[in-house]
Amino acid sequence: MILKSLSLINYKNFDSKSFIFNDKINCIVGNNGIGKTNVLDAIYHLSFGKSYFNPVATQNIKHDEDFFVVNGDYLKDNKTEKIAVSVKRGQKKVIKRNGKAYDKFSDHIGFLPLVIISPADRDLIIEGSDTRRKFIDSVISQSDKTYLTHLINYNKVLAQRNALLKYFALNQTFNKDTIAVYNDQLNDFGASIFEKRNAFLKEFIPIFKSRYEAISNGKEIVELVYESDLFKDNLKTLLEYNINKDKALQYTSVGIHKDDLSFNIEEHPIKKFGSQGQQKSFLIALKLAQFDFIKKQSGVNPILLLDDIFDKLDENRVAQIIKLVDNENFGQLFISDTHPERTENVIKQVHQSYEMFKL
Template identity: 55%
Template structure:
């Protein structure tokens, strides 16, 4: 799948702008602060319906305006689809495909898969487990609509159980039978999520190692370890054994909402022993493995969004990365950079069709 055209109105700092894209490589060049990353964020919106920067939708409406729109023409095999995202300041966000509004955002996820590589990826190593869980869920959700449904239902049920625990504490009473109503749905949804996460990570690992070997040229063994309470207990056992603790904490302390991904190099935490260069190579390898898995599972080539990639890798490594992506037919590429000449040199080495857009 490729994005043929994109138009933005009142999106972040862009009042009105439009682009006709190359099916292969597209580069946005300009000084810092001119809105290059915002264009990538608009493309990310087309894929998953939200900002990759974590901004609320309202914060993406240009200051002083009442709405934003993102509209695109997408080549989908033999036909062209029009995807439009509209967010008025006073009402909820609307996503349309060929003028038909989606009932739920979840129905759109997976239509246009994407992978983002940005300077913020380092947060995956340094942040808490929540950011890594979100990353894992986003990967799988783009390939499996049933997983996304189970995840949404699990989260809703956990919220309901937590609300009941808080209500017990507030009113100083406890009804175990009422709480156990949630055990079966939490266990059913959670166990399915656990099994799919486990399988996904197992199949991801050798691919991460493969790309790490190519990018780094090093001899380190890297791995992604999936850590979960369910590795040693059934969900029913977890809920039963932690009920007294949950009463005190007033939330559900055990479950797949506490899962984590552990990034290792030679059996040690990569954030402790990995150099800055090794960590960058690992993160890029992880994202390339993500592209590989999405393509394998869906048959679709995700769009690749490379934000300020020269901050992560030197010019030669960037050339190697883009050549690798092209060679494996990973899909359409979008790049931001502050130096036009550097970008032109990299693109020239690859000998693929490309367009460079100067943003000011």
């Protein structure tokens, strides 16, 4: 799968901009604030229908404009696929494939597999469990439509149950039968999601460890640990047991929406005990493992975006990472950096065709 061309209209800081890309390596270079990351984010937008950095759609429209359009021409399975994402103020976002709008955005997820590695990934370490759950969900959803459907349905039922708990508190009432309906639905969707997350991590963790070993030369032992209420009991039992707590809190305190993933180095949290370099290597290993997993599931080489890859990593370690992608196991690569010479020196080591785009 190759992104052949990209065009942007009123997207972030761009009025109008077009690119014709190399099939292998594309380097977007220029000073800070010039829009390098925005180009990569536009490519991300075409795969996921949303920004990696700012999920509020209208905030990606250029200032003082009413809309943005991102168009991409892909070559996939020897066929041209034209993808367009457009947002107009006051209207719903539209995602089109070959001129036809999707009824459900979720139908598009996974069609254009993509992995991004960015300094913003540090949120996976420093932010709350919600960020790490989204990571797990985004990886599984790219190859499992049923999982994505169950996740959407679980979140809808969860919102309804939470609204009911607020209603009970506000009206000083309680209906056991009504809450039981939501408990049953959460249990069904939650059990399926938990099983798939657990199965995914059993497969994913060895890939991740192998990637970390390659990046760090086997210097440290790292762990990913899946934490879930459902290891204790089935969700229906947990919901019934915690009902008094939920009534007091006015929201659902147990379930797969509380799942987390612990990031450890030498049996300690990497957030507290890992150096910046170790944290960066950890995150890159995580994302390269994501690449490996998605490729195995989809049979397609995902597009790989390396945003500001030199951030907190020296050139030798960057060269090591670029060499990892210097074979047929990887597809198309996009790199952003502030120093054109530095980028080109590293890229020349890998004997692949490349294109430099100076903004």
